[in-house]
Amino acid sequence: MDGHSSHITADFIAFCMDNAIDILILPPHCSHARPLDVSVFSPLKKALAAETDKLTRLDPGRTPRVEWTRAYIHARDKAITQANIQILNKIRQLPQTPPPPPQEQVSYPLDLSLLASSPPDGTELREANALLHSELDKEQPLLSPAKRYTKRITRTLETAQSEVALLRKRLTDAESLLQARKQRKKGKRIALKGKFVFSTQEVLDIAKQAELEAAQKKPKKKVKEGAKATIIDNNKEEDIEIVFSDSDSDCIVVAATRSS
Known part of the structure; x- marks a missing residue:
């Protein structure tokens, strides 16, 4: 068994104890080095991949479970043989990784520590160049x-x-400028009608839509029949003009002018 804790549970251990099965637990992440994975299951994977490729070439759609099971049976018959299963009997001794040879320390006549160090700054470089010229002249x-x-x-x-x-x-200044612009572009998200918007135009569009929906749901006032008539009094010399407004409130404006 693999050494992962999710693969080894209490129920599995109890099942092995009841059936007299010895458990061999290997370290995790070493499945590529196990004999059964190399000699048995690796050929099975290759044979199953070849069978599934045949099914895919015949029908690129989804492979039915029955056809996949048949392909697995064919692959198992080809890959799992008696010679492959008895691979454990052929292993006499587990191979051991040879230890690495000791590294020989080479002594250099010169001190090469400066080659592995970071490059000097401007002042150190000028001083080093001046020292170089003076030593060469000496x-x-x-x-x-x-x-x-x-x-x-x-x-x-x-x-x-x-x-x-x-x-x-220059690079530092450009990065600081881009960071400042990015901070200015960031804004608090606004939730209106279940939508998150950033721009002012989107906020105005959603607000107008909400006003239109509220106006459509508002009940319209009934206009009285008496207000629709035009009253003209011949005895009194006055003209009465009725003007119907087309505003959203559906109100009636009555304007009266008295003749001189």
Whole structure:
């Protein structure tokens, strides 16, 4: 059995004890090295994959359970043989991984610790270049081409160091600017009618839709029949004008003007 705790339960152990079955528990994540997985189940997986590929080429849709069971039976007959099952009898001794050979420590005449260290900054680089030129002049005077080449290398290193520092500063400023813009774009989410919106236009659209729904649900007032008639009094010299409004409140405005 694999050493995972989910594979070994109390019910399984009780079943093995009742049926006189010895349990061999191997360390987890070593299924690729177990003899049965290598000699028995690995050929079974390959044979089953070949059978399922045949079914897929015939019908690319879903494979029925009956056909898959038949394919598994054919694969099992091909892969699981008597020679494969008796692989444990052939194992005389478990192979052991040989220990790694001791590493020989090579002694270098020079101290190479500086090669594994981080690159120096601008001040350290200039000081190192000045020390290099002074030491070269003390030991043995260099020829003019070699001296010019050495000075050119040191100047190139100093120029590259300055450009790297400048680019690093620009990158830091750009990242801080992008972070500030990202923080400004972030806003609190608003829930209206079960929808989360961010923009002002979406908020206004949902608010207008809510107002229209409320206006449609509002009961309309009945207009009295007496108010629809136009009253004209001939005895009194006055004109009465009735104006019906088309506003949302369905009200009636009556305007009266008295003639002089």
